[in-house]
Amino acid sequence: MGTAAQGEARSRAWRLWITSGPGLFWIVLFLLIPSGVMLGIAFFTNSDFGSPVLPLSLDSFSQVAGYGILGWSGANFTVLLRSLLQAGVATSVTILLAYPLVFFIVTRPASLRPVLLLFAIVPSWTNQVVRTYAWMELLNPFAPVSHVAQVLGIIPPHLGLMPGNFAVLVGLSYNYLPYMVVPLYAAAEKLDWTLVEAGRDLYASGARLFFNTVFPQTLPGLLSGIILVGIPAFGDYVVPQLLGGDKAMMLGSLIADQFTFSPDWPYGAALTLIMLVFTCIGLIVFRRLTQRLGGGEGAML
Amino acid sequence: MMPGAVMMPAGPEKVTAARGAISLSHITRIFAGSIPAVDHIDLEIQAGEFFTLLGPSGCGKTTLLRMIAGFETPDEGRIVISGREMQDVPAHQRAVNTVFQSYALFPHLNVEQNIGFGLRMRGVRKPERKKRVDAMMELLQIGPFAARNAGQLSGGQRQRVALARALVNEPEVVLLDEPLSALDAKLRAELQIELLRMQKRLGMTFIFVTHDQHEALVMSDRIGVMSNGRLQQVGPVLDVYEKPRNVFVAEFLGLSNIWAIEPLGGGMAAAPIGVLKIAAVIGVARMAMIRPEKIWIYNDTHAPQGRENVFPGTVREAIYMGASTQYRIELGGGGFILALDTNNQAAERSWRPGEAVAVELKPENIMLVEA
Numbered sequence: 001m002g003t004a005a006q007g008e009a010r011s012r013a014w015r016l017w018i019t020s021g022p023g024l025f026w027i028v029l030f031l032l033i034p035s036g037v038m039l040g041i042a043f044f045t046n047s048d049f050g051s052p053v054l055p056l057s058l059d060s061f062s063q064v065a066g067y068g069i070l071g072w073s074g075a076n077f078t079v080l081l082r083s084l085l086q087a088g089v090a091t092s093v094t095i096l097l098a099y100p101l102v103f104f105i106v107t108r109p110a111s112l113r114p115v116l117l118l119f120a121i122v123p124s125w126t127n128q129v130v131r132t133y134a135w136m137e138l139l140n141p142f143a144p145v146s147h148v149a150q151v152l153g154i155i156p157p158h159l160g161l162m163p164g165n166f167a168v169l170v171g172l173s174y175n176y177l178p179y180m181v182v183p184l185y186a187a188a189e190k191l192d193w194t195l196v197e198a199g200r201d202l203y204a205s206g207a208r209l210f211f212n213t214v215f216p217q218t219l220p221g222l223l224s225g226i227i228l229v230g231i232p233a234f235g236d237y238v239v240p241q242l243l244g245g246d247k248a249m250m251l252g253s254l255i256a257d258q259f260t261f262s263p264d265w266p267y268g269a270a271l272t273l274i275m276l277v278f279t280c281i282g283l284i285v286f287r288r289l290t291q292r293l294g295g296g297e298g299a300m301l
Numbered sequence: 302m303m304p305g306a307v308m309m310p311a312g313p314e315k316v317t318a319a320r321g322a323i324s325l326s327h328i329t330r331i332f333a334g335s336i337p338a339v340d341h342i343d344l345e346i347q348a349g350e351f352f353t354l355l356g357p358s359g360c361g362k363t364t365l366l367r368m369i370a371g372f373e374t375p376d377e378g379r380i381v382i383s384g385r386e387m388q389d390v391p392a393h394q395r396a397v398n399t400v401f402q403s404y405a406l407f408p409h410l411n412v413e414q415n416i417g418f419g420l421r422m423r424g425v426r427k428p429e430r431k432k433r434v435d436a437m438m439e440l441l442q443i444g445p446f447a448a449r450n451a452g453q454l455s456g457g458q459r460q461r462v463a464l465a466r467a468l469v470n471e472p473e474v475v476l477l478d479e480p481l482s483a484l485d486a487k488l489r490a491e492l493q494i495e496l497l498r499m500q501k502r503l504g505m506t507f508i509f510v511t512h513d514q515h516e517a518l519v520m521s522d523r524i525g526v527m528s529n530g531r532l533q534q535v536g537p538v539l540d541v542y543e544k545p546r547n548v549f550v551a552e553f554l555g556l557s558n559i560w561a562i563e564p565l566g567g568g569m570a571a572a573p574i575g576v577l578k579i580a581a582v583i584g585v586a587r588m589a590m591i592r593p594e595k596i597w598i599y600n601d602t603h604a605p606q607g608r609e610n611v612f613p614g615t616v617r618e619a620i621y622m623g624a625s626t627q628y629r630i631e632l633g634g635g636g637f638i639l640a641l642d643t644n645n646q647a648a649e650r651s652w653r654p655g656e657a658v659a660v661e662l663k664p665e666n667i668m669l670v671e672a
Contacts, residue, residue, distance in 0.1 A: 192405070194401055194403055194405040195405050195407060195408075197370075197372055197392075197399075197401070197405070198399070198401060198405035198406075198407070199407075199418075199422075200371070200372070200391075200392040200393045201370060201372075201392060201393075201397075201398055201399045201419075202393075202398065202418050202419035202422055202466070202470070203393050203394075203419055203422040203423050203470075204393060204418075204422045205391065205393040208422065209393070212407070212418075212422075213407070216407070216408075216409040219409075
């Protein structure tokens with residue numbers, strides 16, 4: 001016998017399915033199932049043609065750790081460390097660029113701000129590959145910028161600023177700058193300037209004024225920005241592939257190679273898992289940081 | 302204390318000016334493409350004085366306060382605090398602290414850290430800082446909340462923390478920008494008294510900005526009434542209330558009856574309600590004012606005989622306000638008058654609408670004001 005309460009509960013369950021269903025379907029179909037497949041592949045043996053075959057083994061993981069037919073090599077660790085370092089430095093560069101830019105924009109008249117913000121974002125609407133090709137043109141050995149660098153003795157003659165780690169750093173910073181600008185802008189726009197005045201009133205100035213009054217208020221935005229920039233930069237494929245060359249290989253390229261040139265699917269899958277683990281660690285750490293530092297507000301995650 | 306963090310009075314002027322004295326001359330501030338927010342203000346505030354800037358919103362009082370704090374720069378004129386010219390002294394170097402209207406407590410710091418912020422920025426060492434912060438929390442009874450975040454405090458507690466954060470620095474001048482306006486009436490009354498006691502005890506100069514005339518009367522040594530960027534009248538509370546200089550001051554500070562008058566000679570003047578005998582020398586004055594509480598009301602049968610300024614009338618409106626009742630009385634000669642009577646008699650002795658009464662305006666209670 002259906003009571004009103006039961007009917008209410010049923011209709012609530014129905015509404016829940018209607019609203020969350022499509023998203024859930026999407027996540028299951030395109031994230032959870034492929035991830036599960038990937039996880040499975042990592043535990044298979046590699047065939048001569050790169051496809052996963054039985055028996056199940058942990059070979060791919062020892063490959064990740066650096067053991068191969070030629071004995072142990074630290075190359076994978078170098079790639080992992082380089083990826084972490086490049087992501088870290090690129091994130092720092094975007095922070096250093098975004099703060100002045102964002103505060104330039106928020107101190108303009110309100111009518112001008114959306115337009116200025118748009119200028120910072122619009123480039124990200126074009127394809128990443130196209131924009132990275134543009135950097136190849138700008139930094140290659142025959143480009144004027146490289147000539148200047150050669151003349152100044154910053155780089156040896158006959159070499160360009162590209163390919164290499166520097167070019168990758170430039171490419172990553174450029175690509176992900178908008179993802180730092182937007183959350184920082186959101187935080188800076190609702191900045192309580194009275195607190196800045198209170199800081200000045202209480203004898204703070206310059207850097208101390210910034211770090212005691214402005215910085216804490218923008219921290220939630222900054223943390224969001226770090227996640228939005230750091231994680232994709234860590235796993236980026238296009239930029240290191242086009243601007244990096246052999247000596248600047250990052251994790252994304254290494255993984256891609258296992259599914260194309262090598263090919264070695266179980267090894268590639270194991271690398272992907274390692275990358276996911278690092279990403280998750282990063283997310284958890286930042287989630288904690290956000291809760292601790294950002295007070296009740298939390299990052300937009 | 303870090304030398305140079307807070308400027309001490311220096312130069313030859315320090316002999317003549319007391320610590321906490323403020324001198325404003327010709328202060329003008331004009332925001333782009335607008336009429337002056339502050340228009341040629343000259344004002345001397347004594348050391349240790351509780352001075353209130355009173356005026357309606359937009360009169361320029363907050364702008365004036367912000368210029369003293371150093372958040373705004375005057376377009377014209379000079380500000381001298383404790384004998385020191387403030388022209389080139391930025392806000393963070395002025396020995397002036399502000400209690401903001403919104404309190405502006407740092408949300409990422411707890412109560413104790415908020416209060417100690419100024420001392421920390423000035424380089425006061427931790428043991429000394431803790432001692433002073435603790436003493437201030439004790440004084441304002443906020444010790445129990447020391448570890449709380451600003452967001453976890455009630456309005457009154459926030460107000461106390463904001464005040465403590467300013468006072469702990471022992472500034473020469475404390476600026477208060479409508480600090481009580483966000484509180485409910487009872488708490489506001491409590492904090493008014495507390496603030497006043499604190500000021501008398503510490504002997505610092507307080508400049509208090511408010512649009513609440515009652516608050517201004519309760520708290521101040523002197524009041525400066527502002528309107529349209531100008532000071533309309535500056536003086537002790539009693540003077541400003543009892544002898545308002547012009548119609549604006551009379552109307553802004555309490556209730557009043559104001560009439561245009563025509564002098565008739567011999568201390569007499571014609572007003573819309575009839576001929577008035579005025580004690581003050583009329584001279585060129587063309588407006589007269591009397592406060593409602595200065596008007597005597599009689600039953601028409603008991604009206605005093607043979608005295609000046611007694612007018613018959615009829616009560617048209619009686620607004621009971623607890624301690625007193627406000628009457629609107631239509632006078633026989635035409636026109637209305639506002640009168641206030643304390644309810645010191647049994648309630649049934651007060652007048653009701655429609656009752657015939659007589660009012661007496663004693664000649665010495667009628668003030669002459671400028672238009």
